[in-house]
Amino acid sequence: MMILVTKAANSQNQVQTLRGKVIDQQSKNGISGVTIAVAGTQLAATSNINGEFVITQVPLGRIELSVTHLSYEPASLRNILLEAGKETVLTIELLESLGVTQDSVLVLARKEKFTTRQMATLSAIEFNAEDTRRFAGSRNDIARMASNYAGVNSVNDGRNDIIIRGNSPLGLLWRLEGVDIPNPNHFGSLGATGGPVGMLNNNVIGQSAFYTGAFPAQFGNATAGVFDLSLRKGNSAKKEFTAQVGFNGLELGAEGPFRKNSKASYLVYYRYSIPGLISALGVDVGTGAAIPAYQDISLKVELPTKKAGLFSLFGMGGSSNIDFKGDLKDTSNFYNDPYSNLYNGSKMGAVGLKHTYFFNSSTSSVFTLAATGSQVITRQDSLDDARLPHKNYRENGKEWRYVASLVINKKFSASDRLMAGITADQLHYQYRDSIRHWQHGFIPFLQERNKTVLTRAYLQWQHRFSKRVTLNSGIYGQYLTLNKTSTIDPRVGLRYVAGTNSAITLAYGGHGQIQTLMTYFHETLENGVYTQTNRELEFTKSHHLVAGWEQSVNQWKYKLEAYGQLLKKVPVEKHGSHWSALNIGAGYGSGLEDSLVNEGSGYNYGLEITAEKPFSKGYYALGTISIYDSKYKGSNKIRHNTVFNGSYLLNLLGGKEWRLNDMHTIAVDFKTVLAGGKRYTPIDVDASRQAGAAIYNESRAFELKTKGYFRLDIKLSYRMNNKKFMQEFFVDFQNVTNRKNVFNQWYDSRNEIIRTQNQLGFWPNFNYRIQF
Numbered sequence: 001m002m003i004l005v006t007k008a009a010n011s012q013n014q015v016q017t018l019r020g021k022v023i024d025q026q027s028k029n030g031i032s033g034v035t036i037a038v039a040g041t042q043l044a045a046t047s048n049i050n051g052e053f054v055i056t057q058v059p060l061g062r063i064e065l066s067v068t069h070l071s072y073e074p075a076s077l078r079n080i081l082l083e084a085g086k087e088t089v090l091t092i093e094l095l096e097s098l099g100v101t102q103d104s105v106l107v108l109a110r111k112e113k114f115t116t117r118q119m120a121t122l123s124a125i126e127f128n129a130e131d132t133r134r135f136a137g138s139r140n141d142i143a144r145m146a147s148n149y150a151g152v153n154s155v156n157d158g159r160n161d162i163i164i165r166g167n168s169p170l171g172l173l174w175r176l177e178g179v180d181i182p183n184p185n186h187f188g189s190l191g192a193t194g195g196p197v198g199m200l201n202n203n204v205i206g207q208s209a210f211y212t213g214a215f216p217a218q219f220g221n222a223t224a225g226v227f228d229l230s231l232r233k234g235n236s237a238k239k240e241f242t243a244q245v246g247f248n249g250l251e252l253g254a255e256g257p258f259r260k261n262s263k264a265s266y267l268v269y270y271r272y273s274i275p276g277l278i279s280a281l282g283v284d285v286g287t288g289a290a291i292p293a294y295q296d297i298s299l300k301v302e303l304p305t306k307k308a309g310l311f312s313l314f315g316m317g318g319s320s321n322i323d324f325k326g327d328l329k330d331t332s333n334f335y336n337d338p339y340s341n342l343y344n345g346s347k348m349g350a351v352g353l354k355h356t357y358f359f360n361s362s363t364s365s366v367f368t369l370a371a372t373g374s375q376v377i378t379r380q381d382s383l384d385d386a387r388l389p390h391k392n393y394r395e396n397g398k399e400w401r402y403v404a405s406l407v408i409n410k411k412f413s414a415s416d417r418l419m420a421g422i423t424a425d426q427l428h429y430q431y432r433d434s435i436r437h438w439q440h441g442f443i444p445f446l447q448e449r450n451k452t453v454l455t456r457a458y459l460q461w462q463h464r465f466s467k468r469v470t471l472n473s474g475i476y477g478q479y480l481t482l483n484k485t486s487t488i489d490p491r492v493g494l495r496y497v498a499g500t501n502s503a504i505t506l507a508y509g510g511h512g513q514i515q516t517l518m519t520y521f522h523e524t525l526e527n528g529v530y531t532q533t534n535r536e537l538e539f540t541k542s543h544h545l546v547a548g549w550e551q552s553v554n555q556w557k558y559k560l561e562a563y564g565q566l567l568k569k570v571p572v573e574k575h576g577s578h579w580s581a582l583n584i585g586a587g588y589g590s591g592l593e594d595s596l597v598n599e600g601s602g603y604n605y606g607l608e609i610t611a612e613k614p615f616s617k618g619y620y621a622l623g624t625i626s627i628y629d630s631k632y633k634g635s636n637k638i639r640h641n642t643v644f645n646g647s648y649l650l651n652l653l654g655g656k657e658w659r660l661n662d663m664h665t666i667a668v669d670f671k672t673v674l675a676g677g678k679r680y681t682p683i684d685v686d687a688s689r690q691a692g693a694a695i696y697n698e699s700r701a702f703e704l705k706t707k708g709y710f711r712l713d714i715k716l717s718y719r720m721n722n723k724k725f726m727q728e729f730f731v732d733f734q735n736v737t738n739r740k741n742v743f744n745q746w747y748d749s750r751n752e753i754i755r756t757q758n759q760l761g762f763w764p765n766f767n768y769r770i771q772f
Contacts, residue, residue: 014662020090084721121493137713150608161194166604166630170585171224186320191516206232214509217474223542234267246767294320309357317349373400487512512539570600578701602632646676677706694747706742725772
C-alpha cells in the first residue's frame, strides 16, 4: 500500500527560490544587467556579471517570467513550475537584437519552433524533465515521450524503438553531453537504438532536443533523427534529495554543492528494479513468467574555476538480465517462444570529462574526452519433446570506444555565428557468436576482436539577414579507416518570418551513416574458408528535404511540414532477394546476413500536421496527423513496402490541472493513438509444414498489414506541497479499452499452425515521488 506523508503547513506561506543564469543564445556567455520579473507580482532580479540571478519568496505553482535587456530581444517564459522541496533552476537564452524591437519572443517550457540550442531550422523539439513526466502512457521514458509528436511512430508496447518518418530505428543517433553513445536502454542489443526500459533517468534531464529530419551539421552518422540529451546541473546552493518508486523501479537521487558557498555541484540518481512487485501484482508486462532485473545510475559533477573555465564530469550506465523458460502454457511472452529457453544479459556505460573555456565574451571552446561501451550476452537453447534443452545460439559481443572532440564557437556579431568541430573515435569490438547449423553442427559465424578509427568534422554557419530571414548552412564529413570509406554531406536551412505570428521554413540535409559494427565482420564459408564478405560496405546515404509553415493564434500553435527522403547505397544481399538493411532495427539483433553490397535504395515522403496548445491557464492539448509512404528496393529490384510503412498515424493528447490551494493539485491527462498496422510477410503454411520451420512467401514481402493499432491511456495525478517537501502520486491506466493490438505472427512448427501474439492489454502503471 502506498501511504502519502502528511504534515501540517501554512498554505499562506508556500514559497520557493528561483535561481538561474541568462546567457547569449549565440555565444553561450553570461549576460549581465538582465531584468527577470515574475509576472503579476513585484518580485524581480537583475543578473550579475556572470548572468546569474536569484529570486526568493516566489509563490509555489506555475508562474510566468518576463526577461528584458536593452540589447536583446525580450522573452516571456511561461509554465515555470515551482514546487516545495526543490529550488527551480533555469538557464535562459536571449537572442541579441539586430535593431530596436518591442516584440516579445514567447519561450515555452518545451519549444517546437526555431530551436535555439543547435541552429536547427525545422523538425526540432526541445524538452526537459517535466515534459517527460507529463504525458499519459510515457512511463517516464524519454523515447516514449517523443512518440507523441508528428512523424514519430512507436506502436510496440514491448519496446521504445523510435520510427521516424518510415525510417528504421537504426537511423537514430543518441547523444549525451555532445558525445555519441550506444543504445541507452535496458535489454537492448548491440547496434540497436531501443529496448523495453529506458536506462537514462528522466529526473536528471536538462534542456534537450529531438530532431526528426534535415538536422544541422553538428550531428552526423545518422539518417533518421537525433536525440541530443543534456544533463542538468545539480543545485549549487542547497542540498536536495528525491525518492521515487513505481514499475520502473526504486529510485534515489541527491544533488547539491560540495561545500557551503561553493559553486561546484554534484547530481547523482540511482535506480534498481523491483522484480517481485511486478510479479506479485500479477501485471502482464510482456515477459510472461520471467522477471526482468536491472539497475542504472546517472550523474553529473560541475567544477567552475575563476580563470581556467568550467570542468564537467558526466556519466550514465546500467546492467540488466532476464531468464526465459520455455512454457507451453505461457501465452503472454513477447520475447521467447514456448519451445526454447532464452537468457539475455546486457551492460552499457558512458563517462566523459568536458572542459568549457571562454577566450573572450564571443569565443569559446569545448574539449571532451569520453569512453563508452556496451556488452550483450545471449544464450538460447531449443527444447525437444521431452523439454530437454539443446544448444542453439550463443552471443557474447562487446563494443567500446574512446572519444576526443573539440568544438569552437564564435559569435562575430548579432548577425553571424560560426561553429566548428572535430571528433576522433577509436572503435573497439569483440564478438564471439555461434549458432547450430542443421548440416554442420554448432559453428562459429562471427569471431572478431580488433579496433578501427572513425574521424568526423563539421562546420556550421548561421547568418541573420534581418529579423525576418535566417540562413543555417554547414557541412559534415566522416572517414572510416576500417575500409577507407568516407562521406561529405551538406546541410542548409532557411527560415522566413512572414509576420509576427507565422513563419515559412525550408531545409535540406545530406546524411551518411556507417553500418552497425558487427555487420562488417559477418563471415561466409567459401571453398572451406570463412571470408568477411561485408567488410567493404560503404556509408548508407540519405537526402532529406523538408518544407514547413508555422502559425500562432491565441496561444495555439499550428504547424505543417511536408518532406521527401531518398536513401541510397543501402546494404542488400548480393544475390537477388527482397532483403534490405532498411527493415532491421525494431527487434533484437541486427541481422545475420553476409555477402552484402551497397546497391539498395529506398524513399520516404509524407505530410505532418500539428495543432498544439502548450500548457497555460491550467491545461494543454496536442494533436498530430501524419500521412506517409515508405518503400524500398532490394537486390531483386522490386519495390516493396518497408516493414515500417504504417501509412498513417494520429495522436491526440490533453491534460487539465486543478490547483485546489497552495498545497494540493490534481490533474487528469489522456492520450489516444491510432496508427496503421504492422507490416508482415505471409507465411506459406504448406511449405512450412514440409520444412518443419517457418517458410515465408518472399515474393509478397511486407505486403500485408495487421489491423490498425489503437490505444487510449488515462493518467490521474495528485501533487501535495508541504513546507519543506513535495509529494506526487499518479496512476496511469494504459490501454483502457483493453484493445487486442497484434504484436506478431509466428509459425508453431510443433503444432503446424500460425499463432498470433497480442500486445499488452489493460495495464495500470503507478508512480510515487517525493523531493525534499
